[in-house]
Amino acid sequence: MHLLEPVLLLQFLVSGLLAGALYALLACGLNLVFGVMRVINLAHAELMLAGAFLTYVLYAWAGIHPLLAFFLVLPALFGAGFYLQRLVVERVVGKGELQSLLLTYGLSIILINTGLLIFASDFKAIPELQGALIVGDIAISKPRTAAALLAIALTLGVYHFLKHARLGKAIRAVAEHPDVAMLCGIDVVRMRMFTFGLAAAMAGAAGVMLTMIYSFSPETGADFILKCFAIIIIGGMGNFIGALYGGLLLGVAEIFVAGFVSSQWAEAVAYVLLILILLIRPTGLKGAADVT
Amino acid sequence: MTEPLLTINKLDAAYGPVQVLFGVDMEVYRGEIVAIIGPNGAGKSTVIKAVVGLLKSRSGQIVFDGRDIIRLPAHAVPRLGIGYVPQGRIVFSHMTVTDNLEMGAFLIKDREQRRRSVDAVFAQFPRLHERRQQAAGSLSGGEQQMLAIGRAMMLDPQLIILDEPSLGLSPKYVEQIFEQLEELKAQGRTLLMVEQNAARALTLSDRGYVLELGRNRFHDTGRALLADKAVRELYLGGR
Ligand SMILES: Nc1ncnc2c1ncn2[C@@H]1O[C@H](COP(=O)(O)OP(=O)(O)OP(=O)(O)O)[C@@H](O)[C@H]1O
Ligand SMILES: [Mg+2]
Numbered sequence: 024m025h026l027l028e029p030v031l032l033l034q035f036l037v038s039g040l041l042a043g044a045l046y047a048l049l050a051c052g053l054n055l056v057f058g059v060m061r062v063i064n065l066a067h068a069e070l071m072l073a074g075a076f077l078t079y080v081l082y083a084w085a086g087i088h089p090l091l092a093f094f095l096v097l098p099a100l101f102g103a104g105f106y107l108q109r110l111v112v113e114r115v116v117g118k119g120e121l122q123s124l125l126l127t128y129g130l131s132i133i134l135i136n137t138g139l140l141i142f143a144s145d146f147k148a149i150p151e152l153q154g155a156l157i158v159g160d161i162a163i164s165k166p167r168t169a170a171a172l173l174a175i176a177l178t179l180g181v182y183h184f185l186k187h188a189r190l191g192k193a194i195r196a197v198a199e200h201p202d203v204a205m206l207c208g209i210d211v212v213r214m215r216m217f218t219f220g221l222a223a224a225m226a227g228a229a230g231v232m233l234t235m236i237y238s239f240s241p242e243t244g245a246d247f248i249l250k251c252f253a254i255i256i257i258g259g260m261g262n263f264i265g266a267l268y269g270g271l272l273l274g275v276a277e278i279f280v281a282g283f284v285s286s287q288w289a290e291a292v293a294y295v296l297l298i299l300i301l302l303i304r305p306t307g308l309k310g311a312a313d314v315t
Numbered sequence: 316m317t318e319p320l321l322t323i324n325k326l327d328a329a330y331g332p333v334q335v336l337f338g339v340d341m342e343v344y345r346g347e348i349v350a351i352i353g354p355n356g357a358g359k360s361t362v363i364k365a366v367v368g369l370l371k372s373r374s375g376q377i378v379f380d381g382r383d384i385i386r387l388p389a390h391a392v393p394r395l396g397i398g399y400v401p402q403g404r405i406v407f408s409h410m411t412v413t414d415n416l417e418m419g420a421f422l423i424k425d426r427e428q429r430r431r432s433v434d435a436v437f438a439q440f441p442r443l444h445e446r447r448q449q450a451a452g453s454l455s456g457g458e459q460q461m462l463a464i465g466r467a468m469m470l471d472p473q474l475i476i477l478d479e480p481s482l483g484l485s486p487k488y489v490e491q492i493f494e495q496l497e498e499l500k501a502q503g504r505t506l507l508m509v510e511q512n513a514a515r516a517l518t519l520s521d522r523g524y525v526l527e528l529g530r531n532r533f534h535d536t537g538r539a540l541l542a543d544k545a546v547r548e549l550y551l552g553g554r
Binding site: 041140189192193195196200202203204205206207208210211287313314 | 368390391394410413422443
């Protein structure tokens with residue numbers, strides 16, 4: 024056994040970060056919605072799959088490359104999220120957890136079954152981007168690298184927006200004190216629509232990336248949403264950047280466990296980390312205080 | 316005779332099925348300071364929430380600057396020229412002092428113009444200028460209240476509504492807040508405030524309304540209310 028060779032460790036680390044970037048992108052959107060309106064969106068992973076299937080349709084029917092589909096899927100999911108908030112989700116804001124969980128659970132079932140009706144339960148994949156880059160002694164998968172770089176860029180971009188843009192600050196104001204935000208002239212309903220649109224667009228982007236690296240079916244969301252819950256608790260509930268750290272951490276931890284122990288155990292890593300964090304630092308890595 | 320800037324006419328308001336205001340009447344003229352006093356639970360904050368649109372369930376008339384605003388959503392109220400300082404010195408605690416003020420000027424799209432507004436408030440509150448890069452959550456209670464007042468002044472409102480500006484502050488800061496209110500009075504601004512420190516509030520005010528159980532109880536000039544035997548006994552500690 025040569026498991027402790029530095030090259031191998033580096034290979035694990037890189038692969039883990041690449042896998043974690045996708046988790047992070049997905050979990051950040053989920054956490055943003057929670058942070059701003061205290062709604063846990065159980066349909067968040069289905070929004071990702073909506074992005075994935077949209078990418079698939081564009082590829083299969085119009086031959087559009089996934090990386091190009093990105094520019095269509097992002098606005099489409101933003102729009103869908105924007106109006107979903109207005110028509111449906113807004114009704115449960117401030118009504119307590121149970122209502123929002125029931126609503127978004129229903130939403131996820133509707134989306135899954137719509138997906139099954141249209142695409143059946145077969146797995147799809149887009150084998151467009153393939154191969155690996157060899158850097159020194161480690162191999163880096165090309166599609167995973169592309170996906171990870173996009174995911175990180177997008178996540179940091181949204182973070183920067185929340186931190187520094189006038190609209191981003193208004194979103195944080197709505198998250199902390201909606202009443203006072205209103206009396207600053209901020210249309211809080213519109214800000215929440217914008218926020219949900221943004222989160223849906225991030226999920227859609229994760230969907231595009233999903234098509235490049237995994238095969239997926241309308242029921243793939245379940246694995247992801249559970250991991251996302253673990254990630255946002257690990258990173259800090261409602262803290263955007265905490266979910267980035269949490270996602271990367273989970274990606275790395277899974278690869279190491281898969282490498283050193285077994286890939287069955289890798290599936291359990293999220294929950295082991297979750298329990299550890301709850302024992303050591305119940306507010307998560309970044310605390311739960313602020314959206315950013 | 317000039318029109319009042321704000322007229323509240325037969326205002327009823329409720330939280331769900333529970334009615335808490337019963338035909339409340341009030342007027343505020345330009346350049347006036349008006350205090351609302353009364354015991355806990357009298358409905359003082361509710362009057363304010365109804366005026367600024369935070370309370371949906373209300374009927375009657377609320378006329379501001381010649382326009383009935385009772386159906387207006389809260390986020391449309393600042394544009395009319397009403398600044399609001401909520402009860403409990405509420406600031407956006409994770410944002411810097413400057414960003415908090417910028418939120419008060421959210422309606423100003425032009426960055427330069429926003430900056431001028433921020434500078435004007437800094438000129439009035441040098442203390443906030445010293446702390447401009449600090450997170451608002453790290454300020455002292457008195458500074459946070461100044462920030463909340465500054466934020467309400469960002470759009471240079473015609474009327475500033477304050478809910479318990481001195482509540483929960485140490486005596487030193489209570490003093491400072493009242494000095495600030497004196498200063499606003501000297502500038503000729505129009506203020507409507509709720510204050511548990513009734514004696515100080517009435518001393519500062521041109522007129523005062525006493526609310527009890529959601530109804531108008533007394534209404535007179537600040538000085539007359541201070542001198543009134545019944546008011547003194549009921550609301551000013553009986554001296
Ligand atoms: N959000 C709410 N939901 C239900 N009832 C409320 C709510 N807020 C206030 N009330 C009730 O309405 C009545 C008036 O409350 P309000 O806050 O206006 O009183 P107040 O005069 O401002 O009192 P205080 O001096 O304690 O601030 C009280 O009986 C209170 O219990
Ligand atoms: Mg009150």
